[in-house]
Each structure stands twice: as structure tokens, then as C-alpha cells.
Amino acid sequence: MSKPPPKPMKPGQVKVFRALYTFEPRTPDELYFDEGDILYISDMSDTNWWKGTCKGKTGLIPSNYGNLSWLRECLENRVGVNGLDKAGSTALYWACHGGHKDVVEVLLTQPNIELNQQNKLGDTPLHAAAWKGYADIVEMLLLKGARTDLRNNEKKLALDMATNAQCASLLKKRLAQGVVRTSSNAEDYLDDEDSD
Structure with a gap:
């Protein structure tokens, strides 16, 4: 028996990852994807299995197949x-x-x-x-x-x-705090007497 679906994230809070590996699902609620596919994650409440979408299909995705290790x-x-x-x-x-x-x-x-x-x-x-x-x-x-x-x-x-x-x-x-820079600081280095 599969566990109940995880709680979704707030609307509009979708995270985007690139799959590091191809994933072959073992159960019907898991999502197939290829290495390099874009994964749209809508729920990360479970640390092991995220709910997401890839190529128009939605399912569970193992959380260790995403961006940080690829970066x-x-x-x-x-x-x-x-x-x-x-x-x-x-x-x-x-x-x-x-x-x-x-x-x-x-x-x-x-x-x-x-x-x-x-x-x-x-x-x-x-x-x-x-x-x-x-x-x-x-x-x-x-x-x-x-x-x-x-x-x-x-x-x-x-x-x-x-x-x-x-x-x-x-x-x-x-x-x-006045932490604003001008677009160019070149004038700081110009000396009118040396310029032609």
C-alpha cells in the first residue's frame, strides 16, 4: 500500500530541477524521467520522495536526482x-x-x-x-x-x-545606507591635466 500523497506546496511555489540520472519507476505512482529532463517539483514535504511533473506527467520523484550535486x-x-x-x-x-x-x-x-x-x-x-x-x-x-x-x-x-x-x-x-554605486567610476581615475 502506498502512503498518502504529501501535502502540496503553496500555489506558485514550484521548484525546477534538471534530472541527473534516468529514473525507472518501480510503482505506478512514481514518475519516469531521463537524465537531463526538467523536473517541476510542487511538493518537497517528504525528504525522500517529491511530487513533481515531467513531460506533462505527474508522480513521485526521488529527491536525490536534482540540481545541487550536478552544480x-x-x-x-x-x-x-x-x-x-x-x-x-x-x-x-x-x-x-x-x-x-x-x-x-x-x-x-x-x-x-x-x-x-x-x-x-x-x-x-x-x-x-x-x-x-x-x-x-x-x-x-x-x-x-x-x-x-x-x-x-x-x-x-x-x-x-x-x-x-x-x-x-x-x-x-x-x-x-547609501550603498549605491554610479554606473562608472572611471572619472575617479581621470586627471584633467594629463588628458589630451
């Missing part, structure tokens, strides 16, 4: 952390957008991680975390030095996109 393997093999997808987004952007705190933590340990890369919409990882309401990730980005003064293509700051009070409070506090 570590990529980093160990020196895969660049700042590569852009077709939308101009980095892995850090998507980790922040998806609320994958564990992945964000690993990426932020990389010495050359680009915190402020803007995608084709002008959004940064901070924009994504604020919009999705992940205050813990917003705080991590701010502690690492993410810029709060960058505007997206709609002229919005991350603060303008914050969807909850906690994210807004963190961003307002940082803006009030």
Missing part, C-alpha cells in the same frame, strides 16, 4: 559560473528566481561570480529574488554586495519589484 560536479570540472542562456540569464539568476537557497549559497562561494549581470529584460538576480519574495536570498545577495541601484528595462529597481514586506524592508535599508 557541484560542474564547478569541480571548472564549468564557468557566469555563462548566459538565450535570455541572457545566469545560473545565479535562475537559482534566485527559483528560490534554490542551497544552490545560491554554493554559487556565492565562487570567487568570480557575477552578482549584477542583467538579462535581456534588464533583471538581475536581486530583481528575481525580490520579485519572487525570497527574503533569505535577497539578504544573501545584499551581504555579498549586490547592487540595489540597477534598473531593468521597465526602469524598475529590485525594490520596485519586491512582492513582500520583508524583501522591501531589506532593500530599503540598503538603499538608505
Whole structure:
């Protein structure tokens, strides 16, 4: 007899993973997927079996078939952390957008991680975390030095996109501290007497 279905996550809280391995189900409630398939996880309340969807089918997925170990393997093999997808987004952007705190933590340990890369919409990882309401990730980005003064293509700051009070409070506090950089600090290095 299979156990009762786990409680679903709040609506809109779907996490996205890439399957590390092919999984052959052993029971009818388990979901088949191939290595590299995208898994949309809607319920992570059971630490061993998640409820999710792949290729339009829903079922149970073993929790150890997802992103974090794949990320570590990529980093160990020196895969660049700042590569852009077709939308101009980095892995850090998507980790922040998806609320994958564990992945964000690993990426932020990389010495050359680009915190402020803007995608084709002008959004940064901070924009994504604020919009999705992940205050813990917003705080991590701010502690690492993410810029709060960058505007997206709609002229919005991350603060303008914050969807909850906690994210807004963190961003307002940082803006009030005056941690705002200009787009270029080249003028600091120019000496009018030496320029032609």
C-alpha cells in the first residue's frame, strides 16, 4: 500500500530541477524521467520522495536526482559560473528566481561570480529574488554586495519589484545606507591635466 500523497506546496511555489540520472519507476505512482529532463517539483514535504511533473506527467520523484550535486560536479570540472542562456540569464539568476537557497549559497562561494549581470529584460538576480519574495536570498545577495541601484528595462529597481514586506524592508535599508554605486567610476581615475 502506498502512503498518502504529501501535502502540496503553496500555489506558485514550484521548484525546477534538471534530472541527473534516468529514473525507472518501480510503482505506478512514481514518475519516469531521463537524465537531463526538467523536473517541476510542487511538493518537497517528504525528504525522500517529491511530487513533481515531467513531460506533462505527474508522480513521485526521488529527491536525490536534482540540481545541487550536478552544480557541484560542474564547478569541480571548472564549468564557468557566469555563462548566459538565450535570455541572457545566469545560473545565479535562475537559482534566485527559483528560490534554490542551497544552490545560491554554493554559487556565492565562487570567487568570480557575477552578482549584477542583467538579462535581456534588464533583471538581475536581486530583481528575481525580490520579485519572487525570497527574503533569505535577497539578504544573501545584499551581504555579498549586490547592487540595489540597477534598473531593468521597465526602469524598475529590485525594490520596485519586491512582492513582500520583508524583501522591501531589506532593500530599503540598503538603499538608505547609501550603498549605491554610479554606473562608472572611471572619472575617479581621470586627471584633467594629463588628458589630451
